[in-house]
Amino acid sequence: MKLHYFLPLALLSLSQCRSDKEAEGPPPPMPVQVAHPVIKTVALTNTYTGRFSPVEEVELQARVSGYLESVHFVEGQKVEKGDLMFKIDPRVFDAAISRAEAIQKQAVARLGLAKSSLARSKALVAQNAVSQEEFDTRESELAQAEADLLAAEAELRRVKLDREFADIHAPISGIAGRFNVTVGNYVTGGSAGSTLLTTIVPHNPIYCNFEVDERSVLQFTRLFFKGQSGGRSGERPEVEIAVSDDDNFEFKGSIDFSENQLDTETATLQMRARVENENEFLTPGLFARVRVPVGHPEELLMVKDASLGFDQDKRFAWVLTKDNSVERRYVETGPLEGDMRVISGGIDNDDLIAISGIQLLRPGAKVAPTTAPMVAE
Structure with missing residues (x-):
């Protein structure tokens, strides 16, 4: 009996709820901002990750062996080409020069004697006073004396060169590294195992090396065949470079090298830009982002990237x-x-697209649009 009593009341309550909802009506249109896509003249670019490297690097090694006598630079400081860097004890080399000079003088004296002996033999052989055999001997002695003098002079030049190598100068200008050998230690030179003394790395100019993916390589190649790029023999493309602590591409450079084939393991092409670095702000080893132009500037349809939604791998x-x-x-x-x-397709500049509240929109949803500029003025 109780069940029959409450059932009419439940049905009455449900009917009243439905009536209330119908009285409320559909939700009001959602306010959104809409804007026309814009047409802008832009030069498209691709951005790649790179790293700075020195234009050249010298490993300063000993060319002669001996005990290190002195060091004449400050580690980590700039040095100029020709500056004295290290000095090896020169006394052994000075003694070798004195000995070589003495041998050279002996060779000069022997050559003079051989010339006099040959001249006398030449006069006597004409008078049949000496045999032809003795005359031939004198000619041979002169040739030997000339050869001995040449050998003595060559040895003198060699030991003088060793003496020069005992004073080790900077072959280029740049930043000196730390010295690997301290004064008093023996250094080895003149072989593949020569002692590494320090390194010198210039900072201006500097290279920025980066890798271009296979798709970009094909893109650049197609631009060349369309006449929109000079290719390898054309003008050097200008690039913009940013460092890791700044989003601005404040550094400029030009591509001066691209490898002759793609790396088969990474499917990338090695490229390099030369960057002027007069204030030496950039240091070899820094990471960089390199922005490379793609073709000539052209008029393109553009929208705010934030106004586009994602549907798996598609944009809408x-x-x-x-x-x-x-x-x-x-x-x-x-x-x-x-x-x-x-x-590049799907909409044109006459369309109005939503640029706000796109996460809440659904197909067919009613909206209250307000027109706004696509690009802030």
Whole structure:
């Protein structure tokens, strides 16, 4: 009996709830900002990760053996080409020079004697006073004396060169590294195992090395065949470079080298830009982001990248229809330039697309649009 009593009451309550909801009506249109895509003249770029490296690097090694007598530079400081860096004890080399000079003088004296003996033999052989055999001997002695003098002179030049090598000078200008050998130690020179004394690395100019992926290589190649790039023999493309602590691409350089083939393991092409670094702010080893132009500037359709949604691997925009509802429109996208994305298909500049509240929109949803500029003025 109780069940039959409460059932009419439950049905009455449910009916009243439905009536209340119907009285409320549909939700009000969602306010959104809409904007037309913009057409901008831009030079497209690709950005790659790179690293700075020195234009040249010298490992300063001993060319002669001996005990290190003195060091004449400060580690980590700049040195100029020709500066004295190290000095090996020169006394052994000075003694070798004195000995070589004495041998050279002996050779000169023997040559003079051989010339006199040959002259006398020549006069006597004409008078049949000496045999032809003795005359031939004198000629041979002269030739031997001339050869001995040449050997003595060569040895003198060699030991003088060793003496020069005992004073080790900077072959280039740059920043000196630490010295690996301290005064009083024996250093070995003149062989593959020569002692490494220090390194010198110049900072101006500097290289920025980066790798270009296979797709980009094909892109650049197609631009060349379309006449939009000079290729390897054309003008050096200018690039912009940013370092890791700054989003601004404040450094400029030009590509001066690209490898002749792709790396088969990474499918990338090695490229290099030369960067002027007069204040020596950039240091070899720093990471960099390199922005490389792609083709000539052209007019392109662009929208804010934040106005595009994701559907797995596709991008879409919410396009305003005539009845103030929105439809999902899939678009073909190109590179990102700042906060603007290039659009190559799917919408045109007459369309109005939502640029706010896109996460809350659904296909067919009614909206209250307010027109706004795509690019802040």
